[in-house]
Amino acid sequence: MQLLQRAYERFAAIIHELLKFGTIGAIAFVIDFGGAYLLAFGVGVGPLVSKVLSTVVAATFAYMGNRFWTYRHRQQSGLAREYILFFLLNGIGLIPPLITIGFTHYTLGLQDGLSYTIAQGVGVAIGTVFRLWSYKKWVFLAAPELAEDVEGAGARPHPDVKAQADPLTTP
Helix, strand or coil: CHHHHHHHHHHHHHHHHHHHHHHHHHHHHHHHHHHHHHHHHHCCCHHHHHHHHHHHHHHHHHHHHHHHHHCCCCEECHHHHHHHHHHHHHHHHHHHHHHHHHHHHHHHCCCHHHHHHHHHHHHHHHHHHCCCCCCHHHHHHHCCCCHHHHHHCCCCCCCCCCCCCCCCCCC
């Protein structure tokens, strides 16, 4: 039991951050998938344009949610800088879904809703791994004052953990 408690204390911040990131991501996923499907099969917009438009809306939601909830404790390097960088990285993260949708739709000739959804899913899974890593690396930077706050509150960090190290981006 003590082992579990120590493990929780050591990874509590990252667990909470991942849960928040996942919640925002799940909502953005619904906006993105639902929006793309609605635009492509309800409105008749092309499959790639549908994906781009839905991704812009979902990314705007994801930025706001992650900046003001998931990573609110992290250093802000300027909203304009973060927003531009966030959308640049989302543009890169949009490449895998566009490739999988384009390949499925135009190369394989599978133009039904199920094929579109599967292609989106595969592409989004690949893009999400890139986005999680890149947001923490370049957009939502680690807060340098976090270590001082922990020590100033009387709590002592685990001796094996560097106070300012980010376990997802520190080698």
